[in-house]
Amino acid sequence: MALWIGVDDTDSRRGGCTTYVAVVAMRRLEALGARLIGYPRLVRLNPNCPYKTRGNAAVAFKVEGVKLEEAEDVMQCVVEEFSEINEGAETGIAFLEGEPGEKLRGFYWRAVRELVPLEDGFRVAEEVSAKLIYYGGGMGIIGALAAIGADLSLGKTYELIAHRRREYWGTVRKIDLASVFEMDRATRPYTFDNIDPESGEIRITPHTPCPVLLGIRGVDPEILKKAFRMIRVYEPIEFVTIFETNQATDAHYQKLGTRDLSDGVSAIVEGIVAETPRIDVGGHVFFKLKDEHGEIWCAAYEPTKSFRKLILQLIPGDKIIAYGAVKQKPQGLTLNLEKIYIRGLAEKIIERPPKCPECGRRMTSMGKNKGFKCGRCRARLPEECKEIVRIPRTIRPGFYEVPPSARRHLTRPLMLDELLRDN
Numbered sequence: 257m258a259l260w261i262g263v264d265d266t267d268s269r270r271g272g273c274t275t276y277v278a279v280v281a282m283r284r285l286e287a288l289g290a291r292l293i294g295y296p297r298l299v300r301l302n303p304n305c306p307y308k309t310r311g312n313a314a315v316a317f318k319v320e321g322v323k324l325e326e327a328e329d330v331m332q333c334v335v336e337e338f339s340e341i342n343e344g345a346e347t348g349i350a351f352l353e354g355e356p357g358e359k360l361r362g363f364y365w366r367a368v369r370e371l372v373p374l375e376d377g378f379r380v381a382e383e384v385s386a387k388l389i390y391y392g393g394g395m396g397i398i399g400a401l402a403a404i405g406a407d408l409s410l411g412k413t414y415e416l417i418a419h420r421r422r423e424y425w426g427t428v429r430k431i432d433l434a435s436v437f438e439m440d441r442a443t444r445p446y447t448f449d450n451i452d453p454e455s456g457e458i459r460i461t462p463h464t465p466c467p468v469l470l471g472i473r474g475v476d477p478e479i480l481k482k483a484f485r486m487i488r489v490y491e492p493i494e495f496v497t498i499f500e501t502n503q504a505t506d507a508h509y510q511k512l513g514t515r516d517l518s519d520g521v522s523a524i525v526e527g528i529v530a531e532t533p534r535i536d537v538g539g540h541v542f543f544k545l546k547d548e549h550g551e552i553w554c555a556a557y558e559p560t561k562s563f564r565k566l567i568l569q570l571i572p573g574d575k576i577i578a579y580g581a582v583k584q585k586p587q588g589l590t591l592n593l594e595k596i597y598i599r600g601l602a603e604k605i606i607e608r609p610p611k612c613p614e615c616g617r618r619m620t621s622m623g624k625n626k627g628f629k630c631g632r633c634r635a636r637l638p639e640e641c642k643e644i645v646r647i648p649r650t651i652r653p654g655f656y657e658v659p660p661s662a663r664r665h666l667t668r669p670l671m672l673d674e675l676l677r678d679n
């Protein structure tokens with residue numbers, strides 16, 4: 257019988273890495289005669305979790321040909337060797353014999369979209385007869401169970417992860433940066449997020465002292481292997497593993513109206529710009545979005561860089577669909593924008609006094625709705641004669657997104673939308 261193993265929360269803020277723990281465990285199980293079935297999964301959970309470490313990733317994989325007790329021993333050994341349980345990691349390991357059913361799939365969707373209380377994890381484990389091993393309070397059981405239950409039917413992507421030898425952890429990663437640009441040009445959009453186009457920064461290498469040398473994301477495992485071969489690496493590599501993942505699938509979003517929003521959800525909200533966007537001293541841009549039931553603040557924070565210029569060109573009346581994470585802020589619930597779809601642009605109109613029909617000079621207003629008079633020849637005109645000027649809009653309908661450095665792992669880059677349309 258197949259055995260699913262899930263693991264999460266192996267790293268503290270200082271480093272460590274759940275993917276490394278999983279890969280070491282997979283190798284040790286294989287050495288005991290186990291067979292891995294399919295790709296291991298790298299699953300991102302609700303990015304708004306207040307207690308997440310980095311990226312909030314959990315891993316699950318499926319094996320055959322190993323007894324549950326043997327697998328438990330291996331997982332426990334590897335976690336105790338590599339997990340940062342002394343640094344506060346509340347590692348959870350889950351074991352499920354057979355295939356995950358509806359209940360665990362439902363639990364996955366909650367873990368991606370909501371903040372799931374720990375007791376719900378223990379309850380669902382009991383309901384599906386999953387065996388748990390955990391450390392500390394066991395916060396990691398949520399991700400371990402969710403990764404086993406992961407439903408990738410909305411789409412999946414892949415990530416090739418190269419892990420470093422232990423003696424290199426914490427040292428500068430020795431890869432040729434030019435080769436990353438070459439790889440990007442040769443394989444994009446089948447690989448994505450290799451480079452931040454705005455800053456020119458390499459994005460395949462993490463900045464933490466963790467065991468990951470690099471991770472290349474893409475939509476096709478074969479192209480990922482080719483892309484990896486193009487990277488010139490000047491240090492020994494311990495493991496190369498391709499994971500299937502829910503990254504870049506928009507799995508965290510729910511379509512919600514303004515009255516259904518709450519702290520910690522990621523939402524797609526359709527509405528109308530209610531207030532002209534303004535920029536504050538920190539460089540953050542805010543505006544109000546309304547639908548038929550209410551209003552919400554939308555924010556494009558400073559790290560979203562040039563995306564803010566686009567947002568500043570919105571005007572009241574523009575019809576948009578906003579994608580982002582909802583946070584409780586002093587001004588109220590605020591949608592932290594990740595992308596927007598502009599459905600329709602309002603007409604930008606200014607009204608001004610007409611020119612004097614007698615002498616041609618621009619007239620002046622005599623007060624709100626009181627008509628106009630000419631300062632030179634004293635001619636008068638009623639309010640209806642005001643001049644209406646249409647100002648051309650400088651933006652177009654369509655999708656816009658924040659740069660990769662400000663995008664979360666679960667959010668689908670627009671580049672992939674285009675790829676899928678082409679197919």
Ligand SMILES: [Zn+2]
Nearest residue numbers: 612615630633
């Ligand atoms: Zn005049």
